[in-house]
Amino acid sequence: MTVLESSPAAREPGIHPSAEVHPSAIIAPGAVIAAHCRIGPFSIIGADVTLGQGVAIDGHVVIDGHVEIGEGVRISPGASVGLPPQDLKYKGEPTRVVVGARTLIREHATIHRGSVGGHGVTTVGADCLIMVNAHIGHDCTLDHHVILANNVMLGGHVQIADTVFVGGGAALHQFVRIGRQSVIGGMSGVEADVIPFGAVLGNRARLTGLNLIGLKRRGFSRAEIHQLRAVYRALFRSAGNLQERVQHVAREHGDHPAVQEILAFIRGDSKRGLCRARRVAPLEEDEGEAQG
Known part of the structure; x- marks a missing residue:
């Protein structure tokens, strides 16, 4: 399970004086905005959100629900973090999203909160790169230094270990496990677990060997x-x-x-x-x- 580097120990609601918040941004009462954060125009930050020190949020970003964002995270325009899971059994329970330090979330990426049917939290580790239009479903766990290229789709409960690269347009079935330092080829449909250091490709994906470059x-x-x-x-x-x-x-x-x-x-x-x-x-x- 991912161990994040800078999960806040306690919530002290309010906006730190050093934070820069655009006048058009909406910060709900109860949110925690740490020192040196920057929040761009027309972004929305919910009441149960905690932003670590130095988080940079561009315009038109939505962060809602119980969400913890680690230090130095950057979120690009149009992204959304913490919205409800796409699970018909979900009834508004206080599940969470946790994002590790220095992760970069690019335009229109979506990260949904966990579900009661899972372990209640969606986790993205430190130093990850979530590219344009990638989707991380409920209860997923990404460890550190994971890269999801454009348009990657993760079903619920997917587990991805450290230093994995997932190529553009790949789709990972719910409950799939991806071992450390493996590589998923672009446009692949992954229905089964991928061994550590493995390389897979195809629809439906099969192992083609080892991630020799990695x-x-x-x-x-x-x-x-x-x-x-x-x-x-x-x-x-x-x-x-x-x-x-x-x-x-x-x-x-x-x-x-x-x-x-x-x-x-x-x-x-x-x-x-x-x-x-x-x-x-x-x-x-x-x-x-x-x-x-």
Whole structure:
């Protein structure tokens, strides 16, 4: 679960003297506006909203419901945060949205509050980038350094781990889990869980290999990447059922932390099952993995 960096410890309603609020903005009584915040024209801030220090909100933004925005967050015109979930069972309960420090929410992105049927909170971690028109449904959990490109759609209860990139126009089914440092190709329809470090593409999406570019950027050595590719082949392109393949990988490679993470993810609680590898001809195997 995401641990946010600067969730306010207590609410002290009011607007800090150093905050800059455009005369046309509407700030409901009860809102907390911390030092050095900036609120642009025609934006609306609800009574149960807390803005951390240095939050910058452009014009025509709506933030309503029980919402906590971390320090240094920037929100672009037309975005909305904290509106009710698109869930017919929702009856106005005081569920929440929490956004971590320094996250950037671009134009017309939408983040809905949690639901009683879920865990009651929608969470976006620190240092995330939510691009134009992206939608984060109720009860989603995004960890830190997540990037959602334009027009990404997250159904309710989606879990996304650290440093994941989701390409433009991708749609993630409700309850899907996305493992750390994986990449989702643009226009993909993801119906099942994606392993850490995986790369998926297609409608409906299938694993195409590992996120090799991401592994190199984050300092994995050539030997480590070679080992992870061997693990990928053993898990998704070898004989036997998945349980047998997992046991084999645990015996042969289980001492490596990244392999342990992949195996723990596969063994974890899943409501959607595991995204499997696409079928490739033998001569295409190495080339297919390099596409991540």
